[in-house]
Amino acid sequence: MAQFDLRNVDRRVIFTLIFVAVAWPLIQPMRLPMDVTPPVQQLYDSVEAVPPGSIVMLAGDYSPDTMPELQPMVVAFVRHAFRRDLRIVTTSLWADSPPLIEAAMTPLAEEFGKSYGTDFVNLGYMAGGTVTLLGMGASIPNTFPQDYHQTPVRDIPLMREVENFDDIALVMNISSGTPGTREWVQQVQSRYRVRLASGTTAVAAPPFYPYVQSGQLVGLLGGLKGAAEYEGLVGATGDATRGMDAQSIVHALIVFFILLGNVVYLMERRARPTGAARPARAPEVSP
């Protein structure tokens, strides 16, 4: 009878298990309980502290590949802002972002009865990265002369109240790379003293913890977990909350794989006679 060799598990077996681990909780939600971490609570409190009627900025610097993690953050932030009667100006340093932001905002605007041009505006994409950020510090209408729909910005009622960052109560940057949160902290927060919060992918979040501790970020959403916690605080279950069950199972499965791989490795090492040559390594990781 053929034996199952743990040293060389066919990657298709691993892929199948991962697929099941992702799909099953999405089909059959488990609704696992979840606590709120301090950086997420700080972000929520910061938005709550902004007086109704103020203008906040949603800076979306992400692309479709990171949408599963970041789009729920956009939705939760917009919902939170609209619910508090905050007005939203969106900008982007990534060409991919404006349609994604528009797709998130349009249904929420209808739900809350908000009008384009008076309650929210999408300024779209502007090339330039850090140079654009510095330009916005001097004049946002000069840096974004037209909005996403090619309307002159000076003709938009909401934008008549916005000249530069002095008119923005809080900036929420949703970032999946460069230019992103790092540039916003270095070029905008440190220079113009803007209240800045960030939402990033889980893998990008660790470098931003120093900024949270120093107060340069007033809050941080890290990955799907951060988004799910924020959804919980805002009181609207969304894609992030639904995805957390799947992420739980997949993380547990990956930990299981790591432990199993190490058990096999240690058994192999123990079984090897002292001074014996190392066995030829299995073909290197080719996922």
Add this chain to the structure above:
Amino acid sequence: MRREIPLAITFLVGMFMLVDFFVPHTRVSAVGEEMKQWGTIVIAASILLGIGNLIRVHSKKIARRNTGWGYSIVCLTVMSVMLWFGLWPGERLGPSPLVGTIAQGSYFNWMYMYMDVPLQSTMFSLLAFFIASAAYRAFRLRSPEASLLLIAAIIVMLGRVPLGQLMTKGLPEKATLPWLTEAIMTYPNMAAFRGILIGAALGVMATGLRIILGIERSYLGGEK
């Protein structure tokens, strides 16, 4: 002169931007703002160069029938179609708002939302499968450092999901996975990243000064 003029421009612009940062005078700020607008225009123009380069590289590949030249045809075709639907002046085609606009409901937006978005998301989602496979094959307790990394990784992976919270429910708070995760992120992780950030910032400052003073000239090309 081919080198001296760019070096002089770099020096003057670099020094002026430093002055602009530290001197809050309106005239200095006005000139600084104008220069930032130029910067945005120059960077936007570089996108055109990028498109030109893409066309050149793929056209060559197709002409020479290099490996994968079929994909080059796909690349250029898709780019042309997207450009056409995004840029073509809609008025010439009558009252149709579906062409020459990127707004919701347009053909461009439809192709972006229902073709580009799923394709990019699919590519990124493959990462979960690769990570699982790589973790099984490569994450080994080969040294004390690797063991430390592995233990921290397991704590953070479980502590960042509700399942980890459930697994250690009932234990004292400081023994729960979410608390340990937050501790790892807040202390060792933050200390390490702060060190990296400070080091990188000093490096950026040094490189910036070298460029402004004309010591670092590799950006001019041809010479080290």
